[in-house]
Amino acid sequence: MDGKKLMSNCGSGSWTGSVFLFLQSDSAHIDLLDLYKEDDQKFNIFKALKLALSDAVGGLEGYEVLKVHDAQPSLGVLIKFVEEAKCRRFLQSYSSGSVQQFFGQHLSHLLPTEEEIPITTQLKAGSETLDDFLKDEDLCLQHIHREQPDRLRDDEVSELEQKLQSLLVGERAPQASISLVKDPTLAPNCFYFQSRVFDDRQLTVADHQCFASNVGKDWKKVGRSLQKSCRALAGSAIDNLAYEYEREGLYEQAYQLLSKFMQAEGKAATLSRLITALEENKLVGMAEIMLKIQPTE
Known part of the structure; x- marks a missing residue:
């Protein structure tokens, strides 16, 4: 040879x-x-x-x-x-x-x-x-x-x-790197992030802690995005969390934000919704941390 x-x-x-x-x-x-x-x-x-x-x-x-x-x-x-x-x-x-x-x-x-x-x-x-x-x-x-x-x-x-391709729902928005893949016969669903496929699922305790530990001062931005589809975060809820937990610091503020989201949405508080909120605020690095993938260069 x-x-x-x-x-x-x-x-x-x-x-x-x-x-x-x-x-x-x-x-x-x-x-x-x-x-x-x-x-x-x-x-x-x-x-x-x-x-x-x-x-x-x-x-x-x-x-x-x-x-x-x-x-x-x-x-x-x-x-x-x-x-x-x-x-x-x-x-x-x-x-x-x-x-x-x-x-x-x-x-x-x-x-x-x-x-x-x-x-x-x-x-x-x-x-x-x-x-x-x-x-x-x-x-x-x-x-x-x-x-x-x-x-x-x-x-x-x-x-x-x-059949796998037919599960794509809607067209991917310009410059967006996430789109959901729905399968009415299977659970859980899936979503694309940066041309990779991930299982969608309900947020876990580990996700909760990871978000609070890493999002820092950007937690309010993410909250504003989640607010669009979560009534529990509507109105002055986010500002109230910031004021109420100001002394405890950013970790607790972020923790309480996601806690409120998860409690209100239950099984609908999914990983894909959080990743979408992170991407809307250009927090791709944070999304990579949540998905446990190596950062993009």
């Missing part, structure tokens, strides 16, 4: 390659193959896969799922990459165990189970098992690049992709 020639191609703008990802559940109650054969669960598994890839790669571009098939005892996924940087990031996420973790976490949200689903995987490019030399990213990239995708996306995968 001519390694220099392959690496030269890797650096070109037309870099492509493909890899097989094999997924298997270690749970005694979850069989991915059996579930994927069920029409009412097939989409759930595909959605969990797409969410996990988005998390691992850092967005929705640079790769494509071409085929999902029975690779007894695993579920086989053929992935096409069209950007070397995205493929390298995928390899890094896979090597650290993040791909497996992301997939298991999303599955546990989407399937009718409360248990966290442990996932085992194998990664192959042609006859090469990449798990054997993951520390050598360049070598892995060479093998992936050598396996040029020679097929179009399967009709079944195309249908699943279309």
Whole structure:
């Protein structure tokens, strides 16, 4: 194999390659193959896969799922990459165990189970098992690049992709980086933030504390945005909170703001609403903290 020639191609703008990802559940109650054969669960598994890839790669571009098939005892996924940087990031996420973790976490949200689903995987490019030399990213990239995708996306995968895209609600506003993805048959919903997909959910105690600890003096701005859709924050409610908890400082003021929002809205006090409020005030860094992603450069 001519390694220099392959690496030269890797650096070109037309870099492509493909890899097989094999997924298997270690749970005694979850069989991915059996579930994927069920029409009412097939989409759930595909959605969990797409969410996990988005998390691992850092967005929705640079790769494509071409085929999902029975690779007894695993579920086989053929992935096409069209950007070397995205493929390298995928390899890094896979090597650290993040791909497996992301997939298991999303599955546990989407399937009718409360248990966290442990996932085992194998990664192959042609006859090469990449798990054997993951520390050598360049070598892995060479093998992936050598396996040029020679097929179009399967009709079944195309249908699943279309269904996922049909969940988009409305058009994304200019210069906005968040839009909701609604699915009337599933809970929770999802939303996009900076070309990544996140599960929407009710705000938690951890979210509450994270917001109060990091938002600082901008808590009132966020409150004004939440006020638009929360009656409990209407009128002079925000100014009253500022006055009442002035001595306790910014943490307590921010804490009480979100507490009032969460108590008033209940299950409707969701992560996506808070992220939207942060973005409206150009607090993207704070949104990244809430979503536990690395800051943008």
